[in-house]
Amino acid sequence: MPSIKAAIIGFGTVGKGVYKIVDEKREQIKKQTGYTVDIVAVLVRDITKTRNIFPGTVLTDNIDDILNNPEITVIFEAIVDEEPAYTYLSQAIEKGIHIITANKKMFAKHGPALLKHAEFRNIQVGYEATTAGGVPIIRTIGNLLSGDRVKRIQGILNGTSNFILTDMRTEGVPFKTALEDAQKLGFAEADPTDDVSGTDAFCKLMILSSLAFGSQPEWEKVSVVGIDHIQTDDVVEASNAGYRYRHVADIRQNDDGSLTAKVGPVLLEANHPLYSIDGVDNAVIVETEYLGALTLIGPGAGMYPTGSAMVADLLHIIRQQVTELIPN
Template sequence: MTVLKVAILGFGTVGEGVYRIIQSHADELQKVIGKKVEVAACLVKNKQKARDIHENVLVTDDFEEILGLPQLDIVVEAIVGKEPTFTYLTKAIQRRCHIVTANKEMFAHHGNELLELAKEYHVSVGFEATVAGGIPVIQTLRQLLQVNRISKIQGILNGTSNFILTEMREKKQSFAESLLLAQRNGYAEADPTNDVEGFDAFYKTMILSRIAFGEEPDWLTVEREGITGITSELINAAEKLELRFKHVASVWKEGNRIIGSVKPVLVGKEHPFYHVEGVENAVNVHSDIVGRITLQGPGAGMFPTASAMIEDLVYVSVNQKDKRCFSQYQSQAKEQPDEFWLIHGIKGTVNSQITVIEEPVEGFFVIKAAKKELEHLALQHKAVRYFSILEFEKSLVGQFEINENSSIQTFIHI
């Protein structure tokens, strides 16, 4: 019987999950791939540590030992950090192995290099697990890109931040209290900066941009804001309007520019992200034919992420070449329309380009304005904070009467 030999780099939560699935789903894998899948080696930090790994599997802390195996077909990488993982995967490709990775930081920085190298060595790269845990967003985009033109992708891409915002709202807790609970539950690291400041979601957004548009925005132009500034007072004001804070990553094409952002926004009941709670992830894809579709599922944990890696293992092992047809069409650059915002921290007179709609809580206002007006306002008022309300027009029906011709010269007392 033909056998497919796999090496797993890293035997933490995800790496162990991949190993367990290969053992428990051996028959299913063999039926799909046409070969028996065997784990040949595991790369670990401490090879003296007791682990439930079959005695026939090479357990080592030396990657060169793995490269020296007589047969090696696929390398599955579940480590963190840019190095030494990039070096490991480069050597694996040069050994003519297919690779599968869950490392979003490394892949955001070096994904293009690995894909080009894989093309040169006629092997495949699987990276589904780099973006949204168990949600098959990359496979979905590959299918959509056959014909559909994607115009925008939005996502809740970090389960830790989503969990914290959910706990703050449901349990009336502070950010610090909710973060501590996330750490106790194993959702947040001891240093949670990558998650709560939006770096993790940023890396994932860059990967999605490459899939959807064939390129990514200039990293320095991407607006990135974490959730550390979200207070109980802000959440309370949003609840009065039946809105919820979500940490949303967005990337879209405007003319010949790719624009991206990762920031807290507000969503109403009709938005698909409204009921995405806890450590769940969700991705919203806007395209010209199918319209808008939303994928939702677990974004973290042993088996959701390992599941995505196993699906990629199948993808690369049957040698499916990457047939993505990147959307190179040019969307028309349009002047940005006025948007709805929740704002607070203003003192004085609001200019005539801003419509004040509602004051749900004293000192907090729903307004309608162009973003450039708010940016100008923020320069004048250092304490001002504002948050976009996605698709707020839908939730206005029957609640507020907006007179577009109303006086826009409004005095706000804080």
């Protein structure tokens, strides 16, 4: 059975999820694609920490151990921040390695350049996990675009913010307590700044914008407001009046082709599709010229939803690129 050799960059929540799923779904992947997938290397910052990996997997803190291994034809990238992720993935493309990333901060800014570079080198890029975790929004929009035109996208793209707003409404707790609840339950990062400031949702919206509209609005012109200033009394009062606060990322294409985007809390009425989305779920409404409106709802983060979105990208790449995945 031919074997595809892959590496994982970053072995935190997401990297570990990919590793586990590739192991647990080994037989299924074999059956579906005719290939086995072996994770032969894992890159981390600190190689002294104990990692739960098989003896055959190389653990390294040196990217060259991956980039210079001619057997490796796919990289899963799950580290944080723009750099060194962008540099590593650019180098991987240059070496002819297909890339799959979960790194939204990096991809919002550098995704268009990576995609262009990859197209030039005939390399595949998977980025389903960057946006709305396990909700297959990238593939859905990609499919829609073949015969339709996206007019508007609205979404709850940050599960932590949605959890906090839900907790404030249902438990009557202040923002700070709701944030601590989210952290205790493992939904919020130790540093939740990007989540509660709207930056995380903004990055995801820019990734969707590039895909759906082929461009992004000027970043400085997009109003980005977080949820950290919202008072529990406001949330409860709104709820009693039949409204709900939701943190919504919204982008639309105007008649002249320009884009208008904003990210922030809004009050929604009960008939709005995002009204009932509680807890850590994400939801995205895509409005198109021919289809009308389509809403996708699901888990926006976590080890298994995000890891499985990355493995789904791999299966897609295998189907697209079968011949170049096994070196001669």
